[in-house]
Amino acid sequence: MLRSMQRGMSGEFLMSEPSTPPAVNSRSSSQRRNGDDLSPSEFSPGLLDLHSFDTELLPEMSVPGLYESFNGSKQMGKTRLAPETSLSKSFSVDKEKSSSVAKIKVVVRKRPLNKKEISKKEEDIITIESHSNSLTVHETKLKVDLTEYLEKHEFVFDAVLDEDVSNDEVYHETVEPIVPAIFQRMKATCFAYGQTGSGKTYTMQPLPLKASQDILRLMHHAYRNQGFQLFVSFFEIYGGKLFDLLNERRKLCMREDGKQQVCIVGLQEFRVSDVDTIRELIVRGNATRSTGTTGANEESSRSHAILQLAIKRIEGAEINKSLLALKECIRALDNDQVHIPFRGSKLTEVLRDSFIGNSRTVMISCISPNSGSCEHTLNTLRYADRVKSLSKGNNPKKDLSSSTLNLRDSTAVPLSSALPTASSFESSNFGNANGTSRFGWSKQIEKGTSSPFHVDHVPSGREEMHVSSSYSNYYREQSRGLANTDDDDFSDNDYEQEKWPRRKGKAETFSTSGFEEKARRVDAQTKWKHVPETDANSLHSDDDLNALLKEEEELVIAHRKQVEDTINIVRELTSDLWEAAV
Numbered sequence: 001m002l003r004s005m006q007r008g009m010s011g012e013f014l015m016s017e018p019s020t021p022p023a024v025n026s027r028s029s030s031q032r033r034n035g036d037d038l039s040p041s042e043f044s045p046g047l048l049d050l051h052s053f054d055t056e057l058l059p060e061m062s063v064p065g066l067y068e069s070f071n072g073s074k075q076m077g078k079t080r081l082a083p084e085t086s087l088s089k090s091f092s093v094d095k096e097k098s099s100s101v102a103k104i105k106v107v108v109r110k111r112p113l114n115k116k117e118i119s120k121k122e123e124d125i126i127t128i129e130s131h132s133n134s135l136t137v138h139e140t141k142l143k144v145d146l147t148e149y150l151e152k153h154e155f156v157f158d159a160v161l162d163e164d165v166s167n168d169e170v171y172h173e174t175v176e177p178i179v180p181a182i183f184q185r186m187k188a189t190c191f192a193y194g195q196t197g198s199g200k201t202y203t204m205q206p207l208p209l210k211a212s213q214d215i216l217r218l219m220h221h222a223y224r225n226q227g228f229q230l231f232v233s234f235f236e237i238y239g240g241k242l243f244d245l246l247n248e249r250r251k252l253c254m255r256e257d258g259k260q261q262v263c264i265v266g267l268q269e270f271r272v273s274d275v276d277t278i279r280e281l282i283v284r285g286n287a288t289r290s291t292g293t294t295g296a297n298e299e300s301s302r303s304h305a306i307l308q309l310a311i312k313r314i315e316g317a318e319i320n321k322s323l324l325a326l327k328e329c330i331r332a333l334d335n336d337q338v339h340i341p342f343r344g345s346k347l348t349e350v351l352r353d354s355f356i357g358n359s360r361t362v363m364i365s366c367i368s369p370n371s372g373s374c375e376h377t378l379n380t381l382r383y384a385d386r387v388k389s390l391s392k393g394n395n396p397k398k399d400l401s402s403s404t405l406n407l408r409d410s411t412a413v414p415l416s417s418a419l420p421t422a423s424s425f426e427s428s429n430f431g432n433a434n435g436t437s438r439f440g441w442s443k444q445i446e447k448g449t450s451s452p453f454h455v456d457h458v459p460s461g462r463e464e465m466h467v468s469s470s471y472s473n474y475y476r477e478q479s480r481g482l483a484n485t486d487d488d489d490f491s492d493n494d495y496e497q498e499k500w501p502r503r504k505g506k507a508e509t510f511s512t513s514g515f516e517e518k519a520r521r522v523d524a525q526t527k528w529k530h531v532p533e534t535d536a537n538s539l540h541s542d543d544d545l546n547a548l549l550k551e552e553e554e555l556v557i558a559h560r561k562q563v564e565d566t567i568n569i570v571r572e573l574t575s576d577l578w579e580a581a582v
């Protein structure tokens with residue numbers, strides 16, 4: 001809804017300050033997309049949205065099925081004085097814990113009678129039993145003979161907070177448990193709902209700062225050295241238009257991309273690393289908010305302000321970009337091109353002097369020997385192999401076929417059909433004795449043997465065999481969902497495009513090159529089997545290599561989109577619940 005998640009690996013909190021929003025029950029998805037009425041379904045991944053809606057505009061409505069869905073919630077029955085999740089627990093939170101937090105948790109907060117109400121001798125009609133998660137509304141009714149009687153309405157929620165509950169306790173009960181979720185690339189949403197003057201602002205205002213504190217603490221401790229950065233943006237929806245509260249109320253445009261991701265064009269984001277800065281930004285943004293007055297609340301907020309806290313994996317993205325840029329530079333240098341794209345990344349800019357002139361460069365790829373590092377090792381070796389095959393010394397054309405074929409050799413062929421026969425092993429020239437092709441693939445393909453098998457061109461027959469069997473094991477593990485796909489290594493980032501198809505679970509999961517991926521997109525393993533040899537041979541030109549590199553970059557982008565899509569599906573499910581609720 002609020003922002004495109006082109007940022008891929010990021011998690012976000014959206015903090016929305018209270019407003020007097022349009023009627024909830026009249027919303028349609030198209031209206032929401034137009035911007036002034038927002039639902040959790042439209043949030044991008046990793047997001048906490050603290051909204052509020054006035055119920056004055058709502059008719060009485062029942063929400064069949066909604067309450068039942070909470071009965072199974074793990075939060076159910078929990079009292080406010082014993083919050084299940086504390087930040088200390090959150091520090092050790094992992095993906096499972098994040099996902100174990102209830103999908104939707106409903107908390108009710110009662111405010112005390114205000115002076116005006118007391119002076120009018122209004123009665124407090126809400127009773128909450130201490131340590132319970134239920135409340136009773138005592139409604140005064142009139143009999144036909146005009147005598148008064150009380151009708152009791154009892155409600156049970158995930159938590160019920162009485163008037164003496166502090167804002168800190170509200171935070172512990174509501175937002176704190178979902179803070180860690182954004183580090184798992186999830187979105188977290190919290191919104192307040194109630195009539196004007198019921199305490200939405202009072203409840204919501206402290207939450208962003210408290211959440212920021214916890215996010216920063218998690219970033220600096222549990223998730224330190226993982227490249228997370230926190231960004232703040234703050235905008236307001238007023239009269240159906242968007243305004244940047246941190247950029248002189250500059251008008252913003254909301255756009256929807258082809259994937260129904262809503263982007264806010266021009267919204268300023270501030271990278272922050274301490275709570276004081278965030279506080280200043282919130283104060284600054286609040287000062288520029290639109291406010292008004294209602295009968296019930298003299299300081300009523302008349303707009304819908306959204307504070308967004310986004311965490312991103314900056315380093316990973318940067319490293320990924322750097323490695324691609326480095327490869328481009330090496331290729332350009334080796335081809336004696338006039339233009340060397342040093343400006344592609346900071347890394348290549350810094351290394352510029354080492355590359356230009358009469359220079360020699362050595363790249364050392366370090367690998368771990370342990371089986372647990374197998375995937376990382378393979379990724380590192382693949383990267384090294386790409387760089388090596390791009391650097392062909394004085395005779396670029398000579399070895400190009402091998403590099404081209406190397407790209408092909410870790411192909412996406414169904415395992416069953418890809419397994420080479422004994423004869424194909426023999427004929428594949430693994431030992432590379434005759435030097436026709438450094439790694440023998442040329443011969444294998446020329447012979448028309450089925451298969452590119454899953455070997456990552458490690459120049460030794462024994463190692464090739466070993467690696468290929470590792471690959472087979474990996475494949476089996478992957479099929480069983482056992483393979484570790486966490487990315488905590490830059491080489492991984494560089495090869496996310498390779499992991500992406502693997503997650504699809506088929507043999508194509510072994511695809512490593514853009515060339516192969518293209519075949520995959522055209523689909524069909526059968527087609528892949530027929531990837532013509534001429535294609536491989538035609539890659540001998542620089543243009544083709546350029547195209548290959550370009551495709552790799554596109555794959556990185558495509559992978560990110562894929563991750564986002566998955567998250568969006570989860571979000572859509574949440575949306576269904578939300579739609580059911582309203």
Ligand SMILES: Nc1ncnc2c1ncn2[C@@H]1O[C@H](COP(=O)(O)OP(=O)(O)OP(=O)(O)O)[C@@H](O)[C@H]1O
Pocket residue numbers: 018019020054110111112114163194195196197198199200201202203294297299300301302
């Ligand atoms: N739990 C509470 N304890 C003490 N005072 C409260 C509490 N909740 C609200 N108030 C007070 O009630 C008044 C109205 O609250 P608030 O402005 O938060 O309402 P609102 O729902 O945001 O209203 P609007 O929709 O009109 O903006 C404020 O003066 C606030 O300080």
